[in-house]
Amino acid sequence: MSGALTAISDFLGWDNAPSDQVSIVVTSGGTSRQITNWTSAVLRLGIEVMPWTAALGMTAARASAAGVDTLNPGDTCQVYIGSDLVFTGYVITVVDDLGPEDHMIEVQIASKSVDLVECAAEFSTFQMNSTNVLAIARAVASRVNIDVVSVNGAGDTDILAFSIILTETAYEVIERLSRLAAVLFYDQPDGNICMSSVGTRRAATGFTVGGNVERIQTVRSLGGRYSSVIAINQNTVSLFTDPNVNALESQMSALTVGIEATDPGVPRKRIMLIPTENGDQDNAVCQQRAQWEVNRRIGRAYPVSLTADSWRDATGQLWLPNTLAPVTAINGTRQDLLIGELTLRQTVEDGMHADVVLMPPEAYSPEPMLNPVLRDRFLQTLNSAQADVDHSIQTEDLPPLDGTAQ
Structure with missing residues (x-):
C-alpha cells in the first residue's frame, strides 16, 4: 500500500488541526489507490453496531475523474477521516443514481466483520471442553481472516465446555461467548474486533x-422497569393452585429462592420473575442476572x-x-x-x-449467561463420563493464547 497515501497536506489543514476530510484507500488486484473529495459521507459506528458502515457519495462527473466508477463490490477498502483510520472492510455495493437534475454515485462500505454477521461459523467440531472464551472467539473469527484482540485481558476466561450450534453465524457464537465472559465486542480500525469491558477509554x-x-x-422513563426482580424455581405446582391471595403468598414463598434486586425509582409495585436454571451452582448467575436486569433497565431509561x-x-x-x-x-x-x-x-x-x-x-453491560452446556443434564452426564470413557465427545485443540506451539 506504499504510495497510496500521499503527502500529509492531503490530511492536515493549514492550521495543523486534524483534517476531517473523508477518504478511502481501495485495494483491487494488488493495486491501492486513494479516493477523496466526497460530496456526502455518512459513517455509522457503535458498540452494538456490527458491521460498521459508510455510505459515500459524489457526482458522476467527479466520480469518473476519481475512478469511483471502476470500483467493484468485494474490493478491500480502508476508510479514513483525515489521517485517522476509522475502519477496514470491503466495498459492498455501488449505486448509480440518475435523475432528471443530477447523476450521483454512492459507494456503500462495511467493515470486515460483515462476514462474521452474515456467514455461518465454521468449525471442525461443535463441542469444546476445558477451553477459553478468547481462544474460541479467535478460532471462529480466523476463518474469515479476522483476529480478536483483548483489551486489558477481557475475554481471557476459562470455561468448562461450550457447544456451537451448526446453523449459528460466527457473530452469534462470539456474542454468546462474550456474555459468558461478561465483555463487549466491537469493530476495530484495522479490521479486527476487540473484546473489552465497558468504558475502557x-x-x-x-x-x-x-x-x-x-x-x-x-x-427519563419508567418504560420496561420493575420495582423488584425476583428469582424463582420453575415448578408446575403453580398451575394447579387456586389463585386466591393466601394460596398465592404461600405458593410464591415456596418458589422463591431468596434472590431479589430492586429498583427504588419505580413508585408502584411491578414484579419481574426470572427462573433459576439447572447447573447454576448456588444460583450465582441468577443473582448476577437479577441485578443486571435492574441496572441495565435503569441505564436504558x-x-x-x-x-x-x-x-x-x-x-x-x-x-x-x-x-x-x-x-x-x-x-x-x-x-x-x-x-x-x-x-x-x-x-x-x-x-x-x-x-x-x-x-x-x-x-x-452484557447479560450474565449460564453456559448452555451446563443447563443440559444429558450433556452434564456425558461430559462427566468423558473422563472415564475417553473420546466420547470430539473436541478441537485450540492454539494457546500467546501463539506459542504446543
Missing part, C-alpha cells in the same frame, strides 16, 4: 450545551441523544464508541456517559455533524 473533553452541542434530547458540531474532542481525537465522555447540560450539571453509537455525517450543503447516543455505562 475516556475522552479528553465532552459535550456541552451552548458549546459544541447543536441539539440535545434527554429522556436515561438515554441522551445529541448532535455535535465536530467529529473530534478538543484535543483532536475522534469520538469513538465505548468512550466515557462528560455531558454538560444547560443548567451546568455534568454527567459521565458512555458513547454507544455514532453517526458521522457530512455534506457540501450542510457541513459536518456528529449524531451521538450516550447512556450510563450500566446500560451496555
Whole structure:
C-alpha cells in the first residue's frame, strides 16, 4: 500500500488541526489507490453496531475523474477521516443514481466483520471442553481472516465446555461467548474486533450545551422497569393452585429462592420473575442476572441523544464508541456517559455533524449467561463420563493464547 497515501497536506489543514476530510484507500488486484473529495459521507459506528458502515457519495462527473466508477463490490477498502483510520472492510455495493437534475454515485462500505454477521461459523467440531472464551472467539473469527484482540485481558476466561450450534453465524457464537465472559465486542480500525469491558477509554473533553452541542434530547422513563426482580424455581405446582391471595403468598414463598434486586425509582409495585436454571451452582448467575436486569433497565431509561458540531474532542481525537465522555447540560450539571453509537455525517450543503447516543455505562453491560452446556443434564452426564470413557465427545485443540506451539 506504499504510495497510496500521499503527502500529509492531503490530511492536515493549514492550521495543523486534524483534517476531517473523508477518504478511502481501495485495494483491487494488488493495486491501492486513494479516493477523496466526497460530496456526502455518512459513517455509522457503535458498540452494538456490527458491521460498521459508510455510505459515500459524489457526482458522476467527479466520480469518473476519481475512478469511483471502476470500483467493484468485494474490493478491500480502508476508510479514513483525515489521517485517522476509522475502519477496514470491503466495498459492498455501488449505486448509480440518475435523475432528471443530477447523476450521483454512492459507494456503500462495511467493515470486515460483515462476514462474521452474515456467514455461518465454521468449525471442525461443535463441542469444546476445558477451553477459553478468547481462544474460541479467535478460532471462529480466523476463518474469515479476522483476529480478536483483548483489551486489558477481557475475554481471557476459562470455561468448562461450550457447544456451537451448526446453523449459528460466527457473530452469534462470539456474542454468546462474550456474555459468558461478561465483555463487549466491537469493530476495530484495522479490521479486527476487540473484546473489552465497558468504558475502557475516556475522552479528553465532552459535550456541552451552548458549546459544541447543536441539539440535545434527554429522556427519563419508567418504560420496561420493575420495582423488584425476583428469582424463582420453575415448578408446575403453580398451575394447579387456586389463585386466591393466601394460596398465592404461600405458593410464591415456596418458589422463591431468596434472590431479589430492586429498583427504588419505580413508585408502584411491578414484579419481574426470572427462573433459576439447572447447573447454576448456588444460583450465582441468577443473582448476577437479577441485578443486571435492574441496572441495565435503569441505564436504558436515561438515554441522551445529541448532535455535535465536530467529529473530534478538543484535543483532536475522534469520538469513538465505548468512550466515557462528560455531558454538560444547560443548567451546568455534568454527567459521565458512555458513547454507544455514532453517526458521522457530512455534506457540501450542510457541513459536518456528529449524531451521538450516550447512556450510563450500566446500560451496555452484557447479560450474565449460564453456559448452555451446563443447563443440559444429558450433556452434564456425558461430559462427566468423558473422563472415564475417553473420546466420547470430539473436541478441537485450540492454539494457546500467546501463539506459542504446543
